[in-house]
Amino acid sequence: MSLLRVENLSIQFGGVQAIQELDFEISEGTIHSIIGPNGAGKTTLFNLITGLYRPSAGAIYLDDAQIAGKRPHDLARMGLSRTFQNLRIMMNMTAIENVMVGRHLHLNRNLLACMLRLPMITRADKAARKRCIELMDLVGLGGAIDADASALPYGALKRLEIARALASEPRLLLLDEPAAGLNARETKEIDDVIATVARAGVTVVLVEHDMKLVMGISDHILVLDHGRKLAEGTPDAVRNNPAVVAAYLGQV
Ligand SMILES: Nc1ncnc2c1ncn2[C@@H]1O[C@H](COP(=O)(O)OP(=O)(O)OP(=O)(O)O)[C@@H](O)[C@H]1O
Ligand SMILES: [Mg+2]
Missing domain, CATH: 3.40.50.300 (P-loop containing nucleotide triphosphate hydrolases)
Structure with a gap:
């Protein structure tokens, strides 16, 4: 059974559709990465999951409990924890x-x-x-x-x-760009830490632009573009997906 399930999730800010009709699941005990260009909605998705934002539509389930709209400290007590993009x-x-x-x-x-x-x-x-x-x-x-x-x-x-x-x-740890601004040696240290955390039984959701880190460590990758799911699958499937290459990987 999935630990986290997102169904038909949407949020808009004024005219910006930051997340649009998004569906995905995260299996317990996996490292699940979320990638996509700047502004794709990755941090917004973390803010929705951790209760900082309330969705315009849709549902988020932790196990079978609907958690969308719950307060951050209640969600922390239910086993969610995160880091932020800015230190x-x-x-x-x-x-x-x-x-x-x-x-x-x-x-x-x-x-x-x-x-x-x-x-x-x-x-x-x-x-x-x-x-x-x-x-x-x-x-x-x-x-x-x-x-x-x-x-x-x-x-x-x-x-x-x-x-x-x-x-x-936490049961579920969300990391928002843990390797941003780090050199290769420091990125390797983060890589090792994420692997150790996962081995200790914590399910990890990773938002990261460092493709070497993402491709090497992830069990599953979700690709966002303009708030929508562009693709998902194993690192190999995502790397070879023409839509992903065109929208994202081709740029880096
Ligand atoms: N609180 C907010 N108010 C208004 N617009 C917002 C808010 N939060 C996010 N947005 C908008 O939603 C869109 C998605 O932003 P988000 O920060 O989630 O992108 P991201 O994928 O994390 O990008 P990056 O890789 O640059 O961190 C952007 O257009 C952003 O300006
Ligand atoms: Mg972000």
């Missing part, structure tokens, strides 16, 4: 504090109470810190636990965002 790291905090925020924001209704109790580290806080350290190890940041976020290179910050997104223990 959202708090630079005045340490690396692990950023990951802890991910854990508290999603799992703890009473962040303020936690913050007021900060000097007294509770057993729950200790367990949370231990888990956050594990997640930082998983993304290759075990050596930077207490580093100031502002001291970390960009490639490390992109991996830190993934650790923060994992801190809410």
Whole structure:
């Protein structure tokens, strides 16, 4: 059974049809990429799935529960987590504090109470810190636990965002351009992190322009163009699809 199913999904902004009558499914335990030219609707689709936008029409199912229009923190509690296209790291905090925020924001209704109790580290806080350290190890940041976020290179910050997104223990992790702006070595590190996350049992949805990364790691690819599905299938099927080559791959 699919973990996520999108049916006849549409959203418009003024005259712009950002997503149009879109249908697709994501199987549990797979790495599913969404590609398409700038403005194709990829981030909008993430915003719909994670509850930032309410669709004009259509439905989104997580397992069999209709989730379109639910609030982001409810969806986080149901197992959705994401990173954003633009880095959202708090630079005045340490690396692990950023990951802890991910854990508290999603799992703890009473962040303020936690913050007021900060000097007294509770057993729950200790367990949370231990888990956050594990997640930082998983993304290759075990050596930077207490580093100031502002001291970390960009490639490390992109991996830190993934650790923060994992801190809410998602079933489905949506990554919006995790390799944007990275060099080849940093992109390989992201590639390894995504593979490790998937092996740990988290279903991954990847939006990415780096075709080498996408073609190498994906089980399934959905191609969007002007908010519509242009094609979908295995990397080989998509790579050899004439419509995809004409609309997208031919440009890069
Ligand atoms: N909140 C909004 N208000 C108005 N228009 C929007 C909004 N969000 C997205 N759009 C429009 O929807 C279309 C799809 O944008 P989106 O950001 O989803 O594209 P994308 O595929 O993520 O592109 P990129 O690869 O450049 O990140 C664009 O025309 C964009 O201007
Ligand atoms: Mg985008």
